[in-house]
Amino acid sequence: MTEVIQIGNRTIEARELIPLLASYQMLPQLLRELIIDEAIAPIECTPEEIAHAQQQFYAEKQLTQEADIQAWMIHYGLTASQLETITLRKLKLEKFKQATWGHKLESYFFQNKSKLDKVIYSLLRTQDIGIAQELYFRIQANEQSFADVAREYSLGPEAQTGGLVGPIELNALHPAMVQMLSTSQPDQVLPPTRIAEWFVILRLEKFIPAQLDESIKARLLNELFETWLQEQKKQITSLPNFSDT
CATH class of the missing domain: 3.10.50.40 (Chitinase A; domain 3)
Structure with missing residues (x-):
């Protein structure tokens, strides 16, 4: 079965998705999200962290009632499992950044301090x-x-x-x-x-003088993460079997 989704009178098949994403200039964003998904897959969260992440997500989206959550899921075509993945994604990503580059922040800060002053x-x-x-x-x-x-x-x-x-x-x-x-x-x-x-x-x-406070730590973590992410994307797009079409 090749049918993927019906939008109005149009049926979009699996073979059409990549060309469509390319024509809408969405392939780079898809690649970015896939790289992140793979990186954060091993990250584990405690029940307390999961509960807090869900509460924070609902607060950000102003989903105060169960009915609001259900309506939001329907709007974006999400299952309960997919919603849980989304609510944890930001938390897992921050934990991945901290685990990967947290120990390098101090040296990275002093390397770049003259730019941050x-x-x-x-x-x-x-x-x-x-x-x-x-x-x-x-x-x-x-x-x-x-x-x-x-x-x-x-x-x-x-x-x-x-x-x-x-x-x-x-x-x-x-x-x-x-x-x-x-x-x-x-x-x-x-x-x-x-x-x-x-x-x-x-x-x-x-x-x-710049100080290694929480805001600077977050900024430097993001810089290191984005540098790594760009390198990952470059490696993938340089592979012989990678195609944007």
Whole structure:
């Protein structure tokens, strides 16, 4: 029997599924989920963890009554067994991440700490070197405050905040700005420097070192997981018998 599903007047057969998934650009997502399923299959959960995961899932989906759960299952065409699998999937995935990379987090954090550190800084930018130099000297001589000069002359959105930017991770900044801010002291006004099409004046306001707190741990776990997942996908799609059609 080749029939898979009937939608309106259309019957979709098994041989049509892969071409359909490809045409709807859904094959990469399917591959991702299959890799995850295989990875988390051996993960075991305690009865307490299972109960908590189910409660959390129902709360997220706002399924407060048994009737709501049944209606949700019907809507997505799920059996009770499939629903249980779905409710546990997130928990199993987090346990897989922790078991696989949890012991590597501290070293990975210190390898990437310089990218995670944050800064608050003041910025003034113009496309005229003469104006940039004049404004720099005004600030240095205390003729005008950095904030006032930035509001009046800076050509970027920072003009709206008196030049103040951040907190922002160093990783998000232009490499030249990272170098300048990383080697300067708070309240030190740096002379005009050419970065791309701009002449910029910078002043470090505050350096905020990254800490390995829970939010950073979760972020780094996800980074390690996504790197692994992309490598798995690459290996599978490079196999001779893999086809997207």
